[in-house]
Amino acid sequence: MATDLESATRTELLRRAREQDVPGRSSMTKEQLLEHLGSSDGAGADGDGAPGEDATVRGDGRRPVHSRVDAFHLLAEARARGEMVLIPRMLTGNDRRVHVRETVREDHETRIATGDLEARAKFDKLAGSVFQFFRGTNLLFYRDLVGEDSRLPTVLALGDVHPGNFGVMPSSDNVPIFSVNDFDDAYYAPFTWDLKRGAVGFMLGAEEKGDLSRKKQRAVARRFVQGYVDGIASYAADGREQTEQLRLDNAPPLIADLISSTLETSRTEWLAGLLDETRRGFRTDEELVPVRSRREEFQGIVDRFIAENEVRVPERAGRMQVKDVAERRGAGTASLGLTRYYVLIAGVQDDGTDDLLLEFKRARRSALAGLVPPSGYEVDKQGDRIRHAQRVHLVDGDVFYGSVDIDGLSFMVRERAPFRDDISLGSLSTGDWKDYAEICGKVLAHTHAMSDESGNIDYDVEPAILDAIGGRELFIDDILRFAEEAADRVRQDHEYFVADHELGAFQNVDVVYR
Structure with missing residues (x-):
């Protein structure tokens, strides 16, 4: 069997992988397909060897991976109903450390199980930087928000707001525009979810990329939230969101300079x-x-x-x-x-x-x-x-x-495109950080305002959000207090992650034993 596999073309290997329902087969190289199909040839084989006698075995011979997706779905529903439930961000000490470890393993199950080299590179990257850890552990962040803010208006949220997810990209006319540029985690959610992650992201980005003090980090995050609130109020008043683009001819100086720089390369x-x-x-x-x-x-x-x-x-x-x-x-x-x-x-x-x-x-x-x-x-x-x-x-x-x-x-x-680019966070002054945060807050407001224009929301979003915000100073203060606590939690989680990473915690996935 092994000899037959080695002489097979990649197309033939893909056909056999389809027959065996091998996950991720289309992304595998010929060598990876050979390795996976070869290891699957024996009955009951697993990526890490045969399962133990007490393991629950799936139809493909592998032990099932421990997943908490269903449990969190039930938790989200319970919290949305107003039930008093324990949520992950209430955990401390060893309980929190284990939660971080299990969540990261679960989030990367496929890549860990297949021995993906880039998964190892990612873990090394996350271990070296608190900001990169924040960017790479979105599931961990949102499990801390499970079911939160259910009474607030829903928008099509970007899902992963931070200072690196805004940038220049081509428009339908093939000219550069500035806006949000990563839609991988976009989802219908309370509008505050994007604000909370964004405020934390600007705090951690300003700390690591700008070397700003805690006081200045808070000031940057405040400008982000203020920019959002001002943006929503503006769109509620004039309704111009359906035609607005941020281009070279109408962008504020910081963004105009970025767009200009992207046009220097043909x-x-x-x-x-x-x-x-x-x-x-x-x-x-x-x-x-x-x-x-x-x-x-x-x-x-x-x-x-x-x-x-x-x-x-x-x-x-x-x-x-x-x-x-x-x-x-x-x-x-x-x-x-x-x-x-x-x-x-x-x-x-x-x-x-x-x-x-x-x-x-x-x-x-x-x-x-x-x-x-x-x-x-x-x-x-x-x-x-x-x-x-x-x-x-x-x-x-x-x-x-x-x-x-x-x-x-x-x-x-x-x-x-040659003009697809984002801003160099490390080159921003304190004043630039504040200006950039405010601009991004207004851009985020624009994306939310579009939720009832070309999205699925069936009510007028901007007035609903303004009504939910109520007193602006209290609302902004609420978001900033959340962000400061969450940023400290990310820093602590990163310490847990680094310690576990050094001990080899992310070389294996959590499996279910019976």
Whole structure:
């Protein structure tokens, strides 16, 4: 059997993996498929060896992984009803440390179980920085909010607000705009969930990237929340959210400078950094691994993506011809280790100077799923949920933003562009941090205001939010007090994580024994 596998093509290995319902098969290299199929050949084999005699065994021969998804869903419903229940942020000491460990393991079960090298790189990255730990442990953060603020208005929340998730990206007209730029965890939730995570994110970012004192961190977070409140009040008064874009010609100086800097590199220069000397395909290095054998396969995927998402293909994209495909490695923080592909699309010029680049990124369950108070506004499929959020949050955003299934797995799709960039947090002065926080607060208000325009909310969002806010100073103070306590909790959780990481806690997953 092993000899047969070694002589098989990747297509044949994928066929066998489909027959055995191997999870994550489409993202595996040929070597990973060989290893997984070889280890599955023996009855009852597990990634870490055969299960013990007392283990509950799944249909595929593996022990079930310990999951608390259902338990937290019930907890969210109970808390939303106003029941007095214990929530994770009330835990202290060893109980909290074990909760952090179990949540991180559960969140990364698939990547740990398959021995994903990028999962190990991610844990190393999280151990080295409190801010990166915060960015990479969204599930941990939202389990602390389980069922919270059920009486407040629901919006299509971004789900992962922090200073690094705002930036410059292409509009439908292929010009740079500034807005929120990461929709992976978007979900219908109380509007305060984005504010709470955002305030914590700006505190921790200002501390680590700006070396600001606690007092200045609070001042930065205050400007973020104040910017949001002012933004919501403005949209309630004039209703201009359906047409507003933040562009070079109307952006505040800090953002105008960022947009200008992204225009300094031409598409030709930008592509030169990604392609080989022939300019017909991707270069090969530790970040890009060409998989030219899959070019025909991805042509079919691209054609299906265009049809399913009803993309209005611009003239600059020609016939949407796939020139090359590469795996993109080492990108992201929370998403580090999730499969990504870069697909090179031929432009209209024969010399390749105007080619397009599409990114296909594996979509996963939102960290907010099952934790928000029940609302009835959910969007089910992962890639569809992300596509829905981008189309709601942005006015005339990236025309290629969408979703497609690849071998049964959901992927989100977007265009990469030479002017896709975010601000250098380490270069911001104290004044810049405050200005940037206020701008991002107003941008977040714009995305929330769109929830009843192109989203699923069936009531006027802005007046409802203003009514829920009530006295502004008290509301802002409530958010800031939450954020200070939460930021301290993140710092303590990071210490627990680092200690456990050094002891090898994230090399295995939690399994269920009977």
